Amino acid sequence: MVFGSTTGHPGASSAGDPYVPSHGNGGYHVESYELELDYRVNSNRLAGKASITAVAEQALTRFALDLSGLRATKVTINGRRVSRFTQRSGKLHITPANTLADGSEFIVDIQYAGNPKPEDSPWGGLGWDELTEGVIVASQPSGAATWFPCNDHPGDKAHYRITITTDSPYHALANGRLVSRRVKASRTTWVYDQAAPMATYLATVQIGRYDVLDLATTPVTTRALVPPGELREFKHDFGRQQDMVKLFCRLFGSYPFGNYTVVVTDDDLEIPLEAQGISVFGSNHVDGKRTSERLVAHELAHQWFGNSLTPSAWKDIWLNEGFACYAEWLWSEESGGLSADQQVSKAYTRLRGLPQDLLLSDPGPELMFDDRLYKRGAITLHAIRLHLGDDAFFDMLRTWTKTYRHASVTTADFVAQATQFSADQDALREIFATWLGSYELPLLPRSARKRRT
Structure with a gap:
């Protein structure tokens, strides 16, 4: 997948996602990030080295990475020092000495440092943030660039190896398997490896006692x-x-x-x-x-829903939040609380009294984390469950997570997957059309008899 337009100069500094238009970059995709982080808790000082292996998807005379609030001091490509790189507006713009050929693999090494802080966004401060004692990293949807240079788009998933050196009283956690832990004097180095492909917004570091x-x-x-x-x-x-x-x-x-x-x-x-x-x-x-x-x-x-199966674009955020909300209701049903039918009825009554200005398939950046999206997405899944029946519905979900394991997905992918399990495909397409593609709240699907999951 090429992120951004191939017209204009190669390596456009946008992935073309209107929800986060200033994040993500065109012309290449990343295969792996190797991050070496040295962090001083008391002074909130981060010194980093990033080794990024990427593949050009067009001839690149220049390209960009997202990096916010931290200063790059040295850049090399395939071991050769780059003399032309600049930073502005949250972007690190790099001009290689020679054009990177379409299809070629290249390695960018970047040294950088600074005092990381959250990036302001329509959804609040995102990214690296100080706790009373330690660090929390919360990047969804666009905060990853506050702590490492990256192609900050959910559809560009890569392998990660994250090394963190910090003060020994603190425990440092990152994604994946703990490969090693070394103590030297008053500092400890932790090495984590995440082999499964991961989106930038899902990469994290947590430091605390x-x-x-x-x-x-x-x-x-x-x-x-x-x-x-x-x-x-x-x-x-x-x-x-x-x-x-x-x-x-x-x-x-x-x-x-x-x-x-x-x-x-x-x-x-x-x-x-x-x-x-x-x-x-x-x-x-x-x-x-x-x-x-x-x-x-x-x-x-x-x-399962969001981390293994990650939306290709942010307009499909209901594939994360609607599914996770429905999982809450499935747990309630299993554990002796309200049944899914009862949860649906309760949520529907509340939604009916709220403004009908949210389109589930494309809510817009202002409403992408609105509680109505969570609830309407969950009700949509319940409507599909009632249409398919329990056996086919859960077989469909298991096939969905298996088919697209560790991949990027779209709403169209899910509609196509679910339709394969329906004996009345026209009726199911109508359910999708009304629940995903209209602003008005559709009629509540008729409850089925109490079921066992």
Whole structure:
């Protein structure tokens, strides 16, 4: 896939996504990022080295990477120092000494440093952010460039190897498998490898004073990083997470990554955050009363829907949030709470009293994280479930996650997938047309008899 137009100068500094028009870049795709990060917690000083392996998808006389708030000091391409590179408006513009041929693989090495901070956006501050003691990285949809140079577009997935050196009292976490941990004097170096392709917004670093809990080894190796003062409440509030894992593996197919880690920060967070193989909660989400249990299910479900299957463009965000919201309702149904039918009725009543100005298939950047999108997306899935029946619906979901495992997806892909499981394809297409393609809230689908998942 070529990101951005091939007209004008090669390597356009946009991926052409109208939701984040200043992010992503044209003319190439990235195969891997190798990041070496040295971070001083007290001074919030980050020194980084990024080695980016990419493939040109057209002849490139120049190209751009996203990098915000940090200063590049040295750039090489295939080991040869680049004399012409500039930074402006969140972009690192690079002019190689010789044109990079269409189809050629090239390696860009970048040294950079600075005091990272969140980038302002319509959705608040995004990216690298300081905690009271440590760091949280929350990049969705466009904050990755606050801590490493990248092609910041959800459709450009790559392999990652992330090395973090920081002060020894702190635990450092990144995506993937912990390859090594080395202590030298007062500093510790952590090396993580994420072999499964990952979008930039799902790459993360979490640093804090945490106790490590081993929660399970089957069907998924699951751990938690928790502040010492939160251990008792955490064990209660997340006590049924393992049952969620088993349920979702049964309904959605095998877990798509090598492990799953939950982080609870010592600070409050407005909402939990998902990254690939990781979910991050604030201390306010742990109260010893399971008040936030639906969010535990929601973030876990994103490992299938959003992290393994990632939207090719942000207009398809309902493929993340509608599915994760429906997973909440499936867990409620399984665990003795409201059935999915009851959850749908409750959500529908609320939606009916709200403005009808959201198009699920293309909500626009202002509404892409609106709660109405979450609920309407979940109701859409329930309508499909009622149409197909349970056996065909969950078979369809498992086929969906298997067919597009670790890939980028579109709404059109999902419509085509679901249609294959319908005995009345015209009726299913009508369901998609009304729920995805109209502003007005369609009639609520008739509830089926109580079902067992």
